Amino acid sequence: MRPYAPLILTAALMASACAVGPDYAVPVTPAVTDFKAPEGWRVAQPSDGLERGDWWTLFGDGTLNALAARAETANQTIAAAEAAYRQARAATRETRASLFPSVDLDGSGATSGGGDVADSDTYQVNIGATWEPDFWGRIRRSVEANDASAQASAADLASAHLSIQGELAVNYLNLREADAETALLDRTIAGYERALEITRNRYEAGIAPRTDVLQAETTLASARSERIGLERTRATYENAIAVLVGEPASTFTLAAADWSPTVPEVPVGLPSTLLERRPDIASAERAVAAANAQIGIQQAAFFPTVSLTGSTGQTASSLDDLFANSANVWSLGLGLAQTLFDAGSRRAAVDQVKASYDASVATYRQTVLEAFQDVEDQLTATDVLRRQYAELEIASHAADRTEAMILNQYRAGTVAYTDVVTAQASALSARRALLQGAVDRQTTAVALIQAIGGGWQAPST
Numbered sequence: 401m402r403p404y405a406p407l408i409l410t411a412a413l414m415a416s417a418c419a420v421g422p423d424y425a426v427p428v429t430p431a432v433t434d435f436k437a438p439e440g441w442r443v444a445q446p447s448d449g450l451e452r453g454d455w456w457t458l459f460g461d462g463t464l465n466a467l468a469a470r471a472e473t474a475n476q477t478i479a480a481a482e483a484a485y486r487q488a489r490a491a492t493r494e495t496r497a498s499l500f501p502s503v504d505l506d507g508s509g510a511t512s513g514g515g516d517v518a519d520s521d522t523y524q525v526n527i528g529a530t531w532e533p534d535f536w537g538r539i540r541r542s543v544e545a546n547d548a549s550a551q552a553s554a555a556d557l558a559s560a561h562l563s564i565q566g567e568l569a570v571n572y573l574n575l576r577e578a579d580a581e582t583a584l585l586d587r588t589i590a591g592y593e594r595a596l597e598i599t600r601n602r603y604e605a606g607i608a609p610r611t612d613v614l615q616a617e618t619t620l621a622s623a624r625s626e627r628i629g630l631e632r633t634r635a636t637y638e639n640a641i642a643v644l645v646g647e648p649a650s651t652f653t654l655a656a657a658d659w660s661p662t663v664p665e666v667p668v669g670l671p672s673t674l675l676e677r678r679p680d681i682a683s684a685e686r687a688v689a690a691a692n693a694q695i696g697i698q699q700a701a702f703f704p705t706v707s708l709t710g711s712t713g714q715t716a717s718s719l720d721d722l723f724a725n726s727a728n729v730w731s732l733g734l735g736l737a738q739t740l741f742d743a744g745s746r747r748a749a750v751d752q753v754k755a756s757y758d759a760s761v762a763t764y765r766q767t768v769l770e771a772f773q774d775v776e777d778q779l780t781a782t783d784v785l786r787r788q789y790a791e792l793e794i795a796s797h798a799a800d801r802t803e804a805m806i807l808n809q810y811r812a813g814t815v816a817y818t819d820v821v822t823a824q825a826s827a828l829s830a831r832r833a834l835l836q837g838a839v840d841r842q843t844t845a846v847a848l849i850q851a852i853g854g855g856w857q858a859p860s861t
Contacts, residue, residue: 419537420703421696424544424689427761429768455849456569458664459842463657464572467645471568472561474646481553481560488550495542501531526713533708538700545693552686558679566850568644570843575637576659577839578630581832585627588828592620595807595824599817612817619821623828661838663786664845677853678771684764691757698750704738771851778848785844789837792830799823799830 456468472478507525534540596616602608642652712730739746806823809815 419540419696420699421537421541422692424692426685427688427764429765453854455854456565458662458845458849459569459573460660460662461572461576463654464569467568467572467641468565470645471564475564475644476646478557478560478564481557485550485553485557488546488553492543492546492550495539495546498532498539498542499534501529503527503529522715524713524715526711528709528711528713531708533706535706536700536703538697541693541696541700545690545697548686548689548693552683552690555679555683555686559683562679562850562854564644565854566846568641569846571637571640571644573839573842573846575634575641575654576657577835578634578637579656580659580661581835582627582630582634582656584831584835585623585630588831589620589623589627592616592623592824595820596620598807598811607813608817615817615821619824661835661842663838663841664849678851679853681764681767681771684760684767688757688760688764691753691760694753695750695757698746698753701739701746701749704736707735707737709733709735774851775848778844778851781844782841782848785837785841789834789841792834792837796827796830796834799827803827 454465454468456464505525505527507523509521509523511521532539596613599608599612599616603610603613638652638654639649641654642649645652710730710732712728715729803820803823803826806815806819810817810820
């Protein structure tokens, strides 16, 4: 039984094996029970796996839906994040394989001779195994670390999806606002052209000064200039969308289309569990778990390394005798290695990973705090912009009526053309502010969706 002593010793050691290092617990974060606005919000715990849904469909735009689908499959940022996730998963599988023995097979054949010595043949075939039992949990902690890193990478992939979707939606909505503003300026230019015709007729009739014509021409040229400037703005958004959907800007075009300023309303009693899906929170928490496992990995270096080897093989002088029982050779071995003095190197390594853990905890808590701030900011902005938009509608309608009234008074000769110019400028400014207010509400809705992790449809059960 003596040859099996290494196996008996190994089994005894494994029976008492344990994973050194602290077991992981999610760090405590500041307790927040409610958001300030609107009422009914409360915070919950990270749960990145909840369903997000195709939140961009809330805007009711078929073109946006199609572009989002293209971005999912063609965006290179998402492709890179997906590749990083696959790499992290492969690293976990590689580390987990270290828990099992490594088995090798080799064979050889040789002929030797010379001088008066008769030629001799030697044939060998061996199968051997090497195993490093994970007595102190170094490999298990490594698996924990890599698994947590893979989960963090999955959260980063989700974050890339959410970021690209949000960026695409914002660029698309701004492009459509530029289309709407272009149409507005086209209508405004047509009105200015009619006003110019009126001033010319009055000037030719001798009832208006030349300055009225010059003022009308100035107003018209300025509007045309702004109309041309919008072409650059629209092209910038179009080119940005091209990159997001994985297409060269030189080959990508989006035809002008009507813009629907739909703003998804925040449902009353919006469930706080939606905040649990923020991928940046999940990624930061998984980074803490990985850092915690690193402590155990470094602490395992204080304990001896045990390795078990075994082999069996056949050696013979002829192929016919190679697999005979008399040709069998076997061996078992147990190795033990322990560092006796390293001038504090291992202790320093443990201190490093502990400091790294503390830093990851602080980063996680900061991420949670910033998430609370982000939601608060977007909820406040949503409410403020809604109330502002109502006032902008009133202002725009009043400016439109004022412009029409002043122009009629000018035709009647009761006001100077400077009053017309002022009314026209005010009306155009109010109309454009109304359009900007609408797109601000839409882009803020996108920011709110991102702040809560993507959409507010309840997860399916």
